[in-house]
Amino acid sequence: MSNTKAASAAYVDDSTKWDTFNLDPRLLQAIDQLGFENPTLIQSSAIPLALEDKRDIIAKASTGSGKTAAYVIPIIQNLLSNEREDHEIRSIILVPTRELSNQVHQFIEKLLSYCNSNLGSINLSSNVSDQVLQSLLINKPEIVITTPAKLIKMMEEQNNQNLLNLSQVENLTIDEVDLILSYGYQDDLNKLEEYLPIKKNLQTFLMSATINEDIEEIKSKFCSKPAVLKLNEDNISQNNLIQFYARTTEFDKYLLAYVIFKLQLIKGKTLIFVNDVERGYRLKLFMEQFGIRCCILNSELPINSRLHIVDEFNKNVYHLLIATDETNNITIEQDEAKEEEDEGEEKEEGQEVKEASKSKKKNQKKDKEYGVSRGIDFQNVACVLNFDLPTTSRAYIHRVGRTARAGKKGMALSFVIPVKEVGKHKTATLPLAKRDEKILRRIVKQQERSGFEIKPYQFDMKQVEGFRYRAEDAFRAVTGTAVREARIKELKNELVNSDKLKRYFEENPQDLASLRHDKELHPSRVQSQLKRIPEYLLPESARGEVKNLGFVPFHKHGHRVQKGKRGGHGKRFGKKSDPLKSFKPRN
Secondary structure, three states: OOOOOOOOOOOEEOOOOHOOOOOOOHHHHHHHHHOOOOOHHHHHHHHHHHOOOOOOOEEEEOOOOOOOHHHHHHHHHHHHHHOOOOOOOOOEEOOOHHHHHHHHHHHHHHHOOOOOOHHHHHEEOOOOOOOHHHHHHHOOOOOEEHHHHHHHHHHOOHHOOOOOOOOOOOOEEOOOHHHHOOOOOHHHHHHHHHHHHOOHHHHEEEEEOOOOOHHHHHHHHOOEEEEEEEEHHHHHHHHHHEEEEEEEOOOOOHHHHHHHOOOOOOOOOOEEEEEEEEHHHHHHHHHOOOOOEEEEEEOOOOOOHHHHHHHHHOOOOEEEEEEEEHHOOOOOHHHHHHHHHOOOOOOOOHHHHHHHHHHOOOOOOOOOOOOOOOOOOOOOOOEEEEEOOOOOOOHHHHHHHHOOOOOOEEEEEEEEEOOHHOOOOOOOOOOHHHHHHHHHHHHHHHHHOOOOEEEEEOOOOHHHHHHHHHHHHHHOOOOHHHHHHHHHHHHHHHHHHHHHHHHHHHHHHHHHHHHHOOOOOOOOOOHHHHHHOOOOHHHHHOOOOOOOOOOOOOOOOOOOOOOOOOOOEEEEEOOOOHHHHOOOOOO
16 A cells, blocks of 8 residues: 555556546545655556446456545545535444554545545544544544444443444445455444444445455345456566575574575565564564564554554564464465365364464464554565465465555565474474475465466575574574563553553653664573674675784884873873872872
8 A cells, every 4th residue: 555655656557647536626636635646557447437337346456556545536536526514424444453444544644635524434444442443433523444343342332322433334345355354354244234324325445456256245245237347457567576496404593584684685584474472572682682673563462552553664664573463373274175175185274273373372462463473554665574384375466465565566485494493493483384395385276376486495504504503602692581571661661651652652752762672682692792793604705805014013104292291201191000109198
């Protein structure tokens, strides 16, 4: 999703201009302010159908192609064309995560910037209390952005029945449809149908990066005569995304990550995906011993803190973000079922993964609406590193979709653990890794069907071997106690800060730097010497020329002499006097 900047030229439709859509001048002014010089392919295709023909839209478009504007602009244009004196909720926009809800709301506010108070919008999934939301709903905003769960929760509360009257709704938008289904929002969508007007009076947008048979039920519920748009953008992405996988051992994941980022072998911003919150903190503690700045993003952090972290990453405050992607486990059963139908495999392993996921999550309190592989607007990501391979081929697509966006180039590298290596390193092991090779085969097959190629990559371990001792020394310092303390420390800091973040930053923007999310958490044993790489460890091509300076004395020749106050005794600068020799008793 490209909210604040025009999409890349690869997606722009040069043959179409904004003024050809007969948009309201206030909306055109906001579009110009955002820097959208020309519509993108999805926008030039969807907007006329939505405005002139009043058609329902089902659109498949790549991330970064401008599909958010493709549904938001028609919504606002229709509202401006039919302004009413009485304010009522007229448009519902459903998204899978609270992060995405916040981003869509910010984008809509920018498009409404020249509309004065004619139209209003509200984000029900914002991190404010229900009492505050109720006070905002009294103003009857025309546009409501939220997750399905939050909307139904508020609809079912008696206090909100008058405030959340959906009888006048003219438009329903479901963004990232496939992800909404994988998050288990189907029951919420079924309940929503009871509150909405009849289908004939409702215009629907179903937007996603992938379209499959899963959306047929939603289509039958909310659409009458939809226009299905499947833009041929795959060729654009194929040339921009380079994909590799590397077979390695459990500990060598850490070793290779250290070498890659310390030697800056990857240029630009990188997203590192791990499958477990604890592994994210372990990797951060490991990396910071070498002076590698990185920050953490996971479901344990408060929503305001997560939004702040994403914002700082997008502003290039730091270039390395370790994201815990726990959502890929949600679609395991669906992915297993689809693959087993194609390949005739048994379902025992799917159940095994499900049980392993439950055991990991049993004692963790997490945000159920958290999602990082999809739905968050990470900008200008040069590389996605799957430190832990996702548990499904579908989750892999969502992860690598964070790079090579909007026509830009990107790379994806995935570490794969062979079955024979699983469990050999007790601390670095991950039980789900025993399925890596099977998941890799599915990923390769899926990418081939889509016209992509994922290539094997072999690191030159002879050059890497010199770094092993330092990596092992650093890894030993990251004990289980250190990881637990780091989690507690960061959670306490974020809980304190999250209540003040939004208002405080608005009033004190100069203090943003004081709440940086890449501060060192420190392992139990801090080893500052590891931050510097001895030159002998570097490959010969990376070593600088050392000049022969010859003999360097400790003192410069020709010291200046200062006359003493008593007896004209000379004293050289930089040389301590002997108190026993210079001592003179007073008479």
